[in-house]
Amino acid sequence: MTVYKALTIAGSDSGGGAGIQADLKTFQELGVFGMSAITAVTAQNTLGVQGVYPLSAEAVAAQIESVAVDLGVDALKTGMLFSADIIRTVAEQVKKHGWERLVVDPVMIAKGGAPLLQEEAVAALKEALLPLAFVITPNIPEAEVLTGIAIRTMDDRREAARLLHRMGARYVVIKGGHDDDGEETVDLLYNGSEFSYFKSKRIDTRHTHGTGCTFAAAVAAELAKGRHPVDAVGTAKSFVQAAISHSLGIGQGHGPTNHWAYRQYGE
Numbered sequence: 001m002t003v004y005k006a007l008t009i010a011g012s013d014s015g016g017g018a019g020i021q022a023d024l025k026t027f028q029e030l031g032v033f034g035m036s037a038i039t040a041v042t043a044q045n046t047l048g049v050q051g052v053y054p055l056s057a058e059a060v061a062a063q064i065e066s067v068a069v070d071l072g073v074d075a076l077k078t079g080m081l082f083s084a085d086i087i088r089t090v091a092e093q094v095k096k097h098g099w100e101r102l103v104v105d106p107v108m109i110a111k112g113g114a115p116l117l118q119e120e121a122v123a124a125l126k127e128a129l130l131p132l133a134f135v136i137t138p139n140i141p142e143a144e145v146l147t148g149i150a151i152r153t154m155d156d157r158r159e160a161a162r163l164l165h166r167m168g169a170r171y172v173v174i175k176g177g178h179d180d181d182g183e184e185t186v187d188l189l190y191n192g193s194e195f196s197y198f199k200s201k202r203i204d205t206r207h208t209h210g211t212g213c214t215f216a217a218a219v220a221a222e223l224a225k226g227r228h229p230v231d232a233v234g235t236a237k238s239f240v241q242a243a244i245s246h247s248l249g250i251g252q253g254h255g256p257t258n259h260w261a262y263r264q265y266g267e
């Protein structure tokens with residue numbers, strides 16, 4: 001039996017809906033062995049982020065190194081990286097181990113508004129990590145910060161995707177969850193020459209905590225199996241759609257999605 005292995009480098013969400021917890025659940029559901037390097041511990045629930053406790057860059061490097069020298073990594077994803085120091089360390093590790101199937105989810109701000117990336121770390125993200133990304137998965141506000149383009153229309157989104165590709169990411173997905181006009185959510189994918197669109201019915205719900213993490217983790221899981229990025233994004237879109245459609249209704253605020261819905265109910 002071939003065991004596919006994926007590594008997430010991200011923050012811990014004590015509430016279990018986003019971050020490392022969402023990533024590992026998603027890897028497991030998609031039949032991939034999940035491993036983790038924690039960058040920061042957050043005290044968090046569906047109401048918001050109550051505390052952020054970053055780890056040192058050295059502690060992050062040590063976790064990645066332990067996984068690399070023994071288990072091996074078929075694909076990896078990054079989420080909350082918090083500081084420029086951690087970003088540079090992660091970039092060095094990715095280069096050192098020659099990992100190509102890297103999904104960068106440029107997490108900046110939690111849905112409730114708490115910062116998960118220091119402002120001064122955005123430059124490091126652009127310079128050190130973005131050029132190593134096989135797939136980058138910003139939401140609209142993150143794509144705006146990375147490119148400086150104000151995104152109002154699909155044309156603006158395509159322009160931002162072209163720029164992110166020029167900045168070094170091989171495949172660019174600009175997710176459409178924040179574009180709440182209309183009946184559909186559309187995720188845009190750019191491969192450097194063509195655009196593809198992944199559409200689904202927009203679900204009217206406040207239970208979307210962790211959708212971005214879940215989406216990027218599903219892309220990484222499918223890449224770990226050797227699938228093409230376009231197919232990986234297609235599966236990720238279906239996975240997240242099922243997870244939002246069958247949400248669990250737990251917590252008093254923005255609840256988590258249902259990570260077992262795709263397996264239990266299909267798309």
Ligand SMILES: Nc1ncnc2c1ncn2[C@@H]1O[C@H](COP(=O)(O)OP(=O)(O)O)[C@@H](O)[C@H]1O
Pocket residue numbers: 138139140175176177178185186187200201202203204205208210211212213215236237240241244
């Ligand atoms: N209300 C919704 N209905 C259906 N899909 C959604 C909804 N909100 C987000 N999504 C999907 O969830 C994923 C994450 O989207 P987005 O909200 O843009 O990112 P983030 O969680 O990083 O802010 C995307 O695939 C997007 O299409």
Ligand SMILES: Cc1ncc(COP(=O)(O)O)c(N)n1
Pocket residue numbers: 010011012013018019020042044079080107109110111116208209210211212213214
């Ligand atoms: C530790 C951690 N990482 C990432 C997110 C972003 O979550 P979302 O997917 O809802 O944008 C979060 N809230 N907490």
